[in-house]
Amino acid sequence: MRPSGRAPDQLRPIRFTRGFTSHAEGSVLVEYGNTRVICTASVSDRVPPFLKGKGRGWVTAEYGMLPRATHDRVPREAARGKQGGRTVEIQRLIGRSLRAAVNLEALGERQITVDCDVIQADGGTRTASISGGYVALVDAITALKAKGQIKRDPLFGSVAAVSAGIYKGTPVLDLDYPEDSEAETDMNVVMNEAGGFIEVQGTAEGHAFRPEELQAMLELAQKGIGEIITAQQAALAL
Amino acid sequence: MRPSGRAPDQLRPIRFTRGFTSHAEGSVLVEYGNTRVICTASVSDRVPPFLKGKGRGWVTAEYGMLPRATHDRVPREAARGKQGGRTVEIQRLIGRSLRAAVNLEALGERQITVDCDVIQADGGTRTASISGGYVALVDAITALKAKGQIKRDPLFGSVAAVSAGIYKGTPVLDLDYPEDSEAETDMNVVMNEAGGFIEVQGTAEGHAFRPEELQAMLELAQKGIGEIITAQQAALAL
Amino acid sequence: MRPSGRAPDQLRPIRFTRGFTSHAEGSVLVEYGNTRVICTASVSDRVPPFLKGKGRGWVTAEYGMLPRATHDRVPREAARGKQGGRTVEIQRLIGRSLRAAVNLEALGERQITVDCDVIQADGGTRTASISGGYVALVDAITALKAKGQIKRDPLFGSVAAVSAGIYKGTPVLDLDYPEDSEAETDMNVVMNEAGGFIEVQGTAEGHAFRPEELQAMLELAQKGIGEIITAQQAALAL
Amino acid sequence: MRPSGRAPDQLRPIRFTRGFTSHAEGSVLVEYGNTRVICTASVSDRVPPFLKGKGRGWVTAEYGMLPRATHDRVPREAARGKQGGRTVEIQRLIGRSLRAAVNLEALGERQITVDCDVIQADGGTRTASISGGYVALVDAITALKAKGQIKRDPLFGSVAAVSAGIYKGTPVLDLDYPEDSEAETDMNVVMNEAGGFIEVQGTAEGHAFRPEELQAMLELAQKGIGEIITAQQAALAL
């Protein structure tokens, strides 16, 4: 029934390639099927103005797409002179989600910027960015610990994200582009390894969704996130 | 327990004042307690480029705050030369939510722009904007029908929104600013009059929220939206 | 003869509503007939760079119009990414006019920003902004005095503004939009309570105006400003 | 008494050099003493959108200063990414003033852009720009007539401008920078050759000015503009 032939509760192949580029403290290529995102985590001693001198750190995210990551070329945001509304919305979501895993006091007065740049898009770029960004963040924090710059571990737990939706009347997990562009409802869910919700964003694209549909999508997301967290841990154990 | 003395499932006083300003096809002052937003709906014959010549219409929204709508003055976005990320996120949410109530084919090749300008902020400006924007939208569509410019009624039903959250461990409805700034979890819910979800956005501010907390917040929102829809209908009946 | 039926030297009803919104140190709704402007005065400890460490203060103004304050919707300046020429010109005029009433040394090293946001436009928004902005400024300065943050009174006197013009060959006072859009000449006059001129801006829209026409307009403005200052004092006495 | 030794009603040497650069339809170097401005008038077949297909033309102006036209270097507006408030105010004034001399119907559907670029500033750059811009405009219109592109003469008459002010208590004509920076009041006056006012802008810099001071400044301006118009005619007769 699904264009890809997947079962309704089946993820695409999920892959995390650490050390994908060489300069960043954390650098991960994350793949959710054909969706490929480079996530780097960069550590800096400069915090945003509102945190100066407060002894706390910050985690923030930026998101971009290469102009031809998509089916048709999308104008380069740097050339247009501003980031679009979708970009702003996504990078705010990634930042909030990752901060939920970090004790900012323990991080100390420094900022980690997680850049998520999509090199190939096939649906789910924001959820892949969160899951991949988390792995890059762990590597950057591990580097800080190895250098002795952090005393306490600032990580609370792990964070992963996945989408669920209603496609042709059926709740399905981890929508790819052909499904996403047809779905009646699209939901992005961010959770931690203890099964707590960090962010839930559901949008009716076609008709409003009923409480039982919401419930079914949440359950699919819970199952998928469990598997993604397992994949993150496996990648981090290498 | 709540700073305002309200019961956990109690809304603030909700008020819709139609005809608040004179030029717009629809003009509503919406008040959720001390939160006051001017919502105007403006009809135009020009649609966005991607809809030109397709015979379908569009509904979009813009959001702004007067610089001193808030406790401390916030720099004017027009003077800074761009809209901030929060503004972009909110106006996209308002636009999506209102479009869910409109049959864009029936609207014909025209655009309705709903401007939501906060003149006083005390929490919940985005949910008030959606509920007030809907009333302004109805007035604008009624005007189009009165002039005979629309044959079929483009309205599917009604749309309203409210927030719910976990404040000091208790699920509460319609957070005001003192609650919002302390809440562990904040959820914005948009629903239609049939109890269908149009948008659900929940964010863990402090700790991740559990499925039963999510459930409790959704139930509070359902109750509150029922009351708000009643208030909308009452205002529209005047 | 005038579309509104007013006598040539008759003002529209002028109203100042203090405390219109709750957060600002001064907040006034000013109405010149159907023209309605929210004026807030916000006090800050930060002065512009050129005044840092000089012990002097500053008064500045910003002006905006809600997109549908006018007959046709005007694109939101924040969305367009810049303030238009008309906006810039008006806010500079408001700022200069209000500074003329303030001893900046006595104000001390702080800035008062007067925001004038037009919610409904029917001609004369800039003169209403000056007269209303003055009342908001007085309230903000009174608050500073009440807190003991100012020793000397920084106010020299009062400031008010009104327009005059030549409409169908006759000099008239306080033009509304139907007159303004037809006027051959438009003049904005700012004066203090002692009858001194703070700003005089006359523009020939149709034909150049003669010295005796200029004289007639100045006399109308003098009369009108006297009445507006009386209304300001009455509002401030409440 | 004046720093330059001039009599109170004495202009600086006024000079108009036509054909200053070679490409523009009209190109004039105007000098008011040490203030030097290059004014070019460029003819184009493209009118602003609001005039398309209406058979009427437009005259507009742009103003700029070379970064080191002034005592201290001022950041280049092109590099800062926007024109400052003062620039916007001045170019709107120049445009309005020149349009007052032109029958836009007779001009036909074309636009003349008058660029005024200050290469050396010593007070009075906006009034010099208007007077010099007028001469460039005449040359551009003469070129159109010579090519037979215009049937009726679109020029109503001539336009010139000068400043007057109160310097150390005395009304003086055509302020240079040392006077301007000390003046209590500054007034810019634009008139036509028939003695009609096109624009009057008076600003109290120090104290508010009295009606008789306003009168004295207007009389100085009338005298000065008479002399400037004579100089314009002489330059145009060459």
Add this chain to the structure above:
Amino acid sequence: MRPSGRAPDQLRPIRFTRGFTSHAEGSVLVEYGNTRVICTASVSDRVPPFLKGKGRGWVTAEYGMLPRATHDRVPREAARGKQGGRTVEIQRLIGRSLRAAVNLEALGERQITVDCDVIQADGGTRTASISGGYVALVDAITALKAKGQIKRDPLFGSVAAVSAGIYKGTPVLDLDYPEDSEAETDMNVVMNEAGGFIEVQGTAEGHAFRPEELQAMLELAQKGIGEIITAQQAALAL
């Protein structure tokens, strides 16, 4: 002598991976040692305004770096709201260089945009972009030919680029970052397969370079470009 141990006239390993991403008509990962750039060529039916209706095509390029492609994180240009001077200079060079290989009449009224996005930088990103961009361009043109959209072959020949410089007094080929940051002179050379120069840009970083040094760098570049063109042809033959 060189930090990498290479001989003065030795290139880094050069690699072209075609089909690196799936959506673009041409998509190539080019590697000059540790410098890695994704080059995509996108075909569009829209030409720039100055070519509309002229029957000729256009080739243009855009260049970007992922924020952490470099040793220290560089602010994202889309977030800063503009492309920096270096970016603009580089993308103009890439566009000019590629256009030199294309008969724009034969291309027909369509535009090919070559996006060069650096994912890892180690010196020579602009020369790698040109050589890799050429391979992507060939693939895009081949696709046009395969679809029968082009009758004549618009390609004149091939284009490749490399740098040469004076490092510690010795002319060397294809500088990597450690060399580039120390070089006294840096030269970028673009040539075609017939040994003709398309672009030569030499800059003295430390002291001015002598004619014989210029000659030595040109000869190194000629040798290197020969080898790079061989690598391009080999990649295109796969």
Add this chain to the structure above:
Amino acid sequence: MRPSGRAPDQLRPIRFTRGFTSHAEGSVLVEYGNTRVICTASVSDRVPPFLKGKGRGWVTAEYGMLPRATHDRVPREAARGKQGGRTVEIQRLIGRSLRAAVNLEALGERQITVDCDVIQADGGTRTASISGGYVALVDAITALKAKGQIKRDPLFGSVAAVSAGIYKGTPVLDLDYPEDSEAETDMNVVMNEAGGFIEVQGTAEGHAFRPEELQAMLELAQKGIGEIITAQQAALAL
């Protein structure tokens, strides 16, 4: 053969007028035939952030064209809100070229900004800007020495620039606009008085150029720069 009747190796008349405007530390009108550029050098105590506290100075350049310096009016960059790619490229070239003549340690912690504003363009504006900017720079440095603010002479030598190209198959020196717009190859060369190259930029406009053509253009440039340096020295000796 050349449109101007010049011999292939003949410069246009080159003129440097020092003290062209009065405020800048150095102010030069440079003329290469009909190309006229105002170059001013402004001294400031503020260095760019990356040099703060390092005891070294900086020389930078900005470039602009009056809107009607060219045959057709070009939109004002300040009004468009950004500098175009060509402007950015040119001002970076001017800055690099002038820095090559200055010992930045000897300059001390101060910045000299060289503004080059083209008032009339006829080809070669960037090379004229470099040669004229150098003369303005010398005057500014002489002023610093005269005031005793500099101990060591920060000037290494002189800098001048000229173009060469292939016009109708013949190498020619110092292209004017009619030649430039037709040239097959265009080269800009910056050299010092010792015959060392500071910058060499050659671009094939039509066909790729051969090594012997490159050689011929370099020799023409060497000859021309010798003559320009002589003219600079003569102007500086006045």
